[in-house]
Amino acid sequence: FFFFFFLVVSAGIGVTVFVTSCNKLDLTLLYITTTSTFFNKKADFDGGLFAAYSSMQDLWMVNSATSFGGKNGWGSFWVTTMVASDDAEFNTSQNNSQADVQDVDALNLRANNRFIFTVYAETYEGINRANIVLEAVNNGKNNLTDAEKKAVVAEAKFIRGFFHFLAAQMWKTAPLVTETAKTLQQTYKNSDPTALLQASLDDFKAAAIDLPASWDASNTGRATKWTARAYEGKVN
Numbered sequence: 001f002f003f004f005f006f007l008v009v010s011a012g013i014g015v016t017v018f019v020t021s022c023n024k025l026d027l028t029l030l031y032i033t034t035t036s037t038f039f040n041k042k043a044d045f046d047g048g049l050f051a052a053y054s055s056m057q058d059l060w061m062v063n064s065a066t067s068f069g070g071k072n073g074w075g076s077f078w079v080t081t082m083v084a085s086d087d088a089e090f091n092t093s094q095n096n097s098q099a100d101v102q103d104v105d106a107l108n109l110r111a112n113n114r115f116i117f118t119v120y121a122e123t124y125e126g127i128n129r130a131n132i133v134l135e136a137v138n139n140g141k142n143n144l145t146d147a148e149k150k151a152v153v154a155e156a157k158f159i160r161g162f163f164h165f166l167a168a169q170m171w172k173t174a175p176l177v178t179e180t181a182k183t184l185q186q187t188y189k190n191s192d193p194t195a196l197l198q199a200s201l202d203d204f205k206a207a208a209i210d211l212p213a214s215w216d217a218s219n220t221g222r223a224t225k226w227t228a229r230a231y232e233g234k235v236n
Contacts (some may be wrong), residue, residue, distance in 0.1 A: 039136035041143055045152045048133040052159045053222070055126030059119060073118025079104050080119050080170070119170065123163050124177065130160035131180045154210035158223040158231075161203030165235055168196035197235055204232040 038044050059077040073079075082088040083105050090098075090105040100113050109116060133156040136142070137149050144152065160178075167174035175188035176195050208228035215222050 039133075039139055039142055042148055045133060045136070045142070045144065045148075048129065048136065049152065049155050049159070049222075052126050052129035052133065052156065055122045055129060056159075056162070058122050058125075073114045076115040076118035076122070079115040084109075120174075123167050123170070123174075126163040127160055127167075127177050128180060130156045130163070131178065134160070135180060150210040151212070154207045154228075155223055157203040158207035158211065158228050161200040161207065161228075161231065164196050164203070165200040165231065168193055168200065172196075201232060201235045204228045204235065208232065 039048065060075065078088070079101055083090060083101060084107065090101050100115055103110055103113055104115060134153060137144070137152055137156075164176065172193045173190040174196065176191035176199055177188055178199065205228075207223065208225050211223055211225045211228055213225050215224065
């Protein structure tokens with residue numbers, strides 16, 4: 001009886017502590033977070049930039065958010081670059097039957113190929129996320145200093161330049177998107193390849209001015225001034 005009583009009392013105390021602790025939390029529910037309620041402080045802008053960076057990571061890693069036909073495009077960048085070239089071949093010795101990979105290996109580049117779809121979706125997801133950050137910098141309600149605003153703009157422009165450069169390499173006449181869509185029905189026309197490359201070059205040049213020369217260990221992987229200069233050289 002004592003043991004049972006102890007368990008009941010302990011559980012009750014646990015629930016009380018949990019409820020009391022929860023009442024001290026000051027969090028905005030994710031489903032009601034919008035650009036009008038989010039971009040207020042530096043940490044918010046870092047979060048927006050990290051979201052844009054994650055679109056780069058998702059080119060190589062698993063991402064079901066941009067799946068085509070219910071199948072995610074895991075390793076989509078490897079498929080659309082390495083397998084499409086002579087650097088790698090589709091392995092048929094293990095009874096693999098992924099037609100989408102075989103099609104890319106044979107250069108049958110179909111519009112409904114989930115790997116091609118994923119690269120395209122991630123490219124424009126990254127561009128959109130960078131544009132969201134760029135438009136939020138001057139929202140009139142954040143507490144960023146002028147120096148912080150310049151740094152945020154530089155990093156967002158680098159990311160946008162990276163994806164526009166990728167779009168130019170992959171599709172040549174892909175759309176040039178320099179602002180967020182205002183409606184779900186908004187569409188974009190194909191762009192001239194020269195315009196895509198020029199937009200990338202402009203973003204890389206602007207980014208190189210205000211990006212830091214280096215980051216501390218906790219920020220390894222973020223673009224630096226020299227990353228931007230290197231990509232400027234690539235575009236040229």
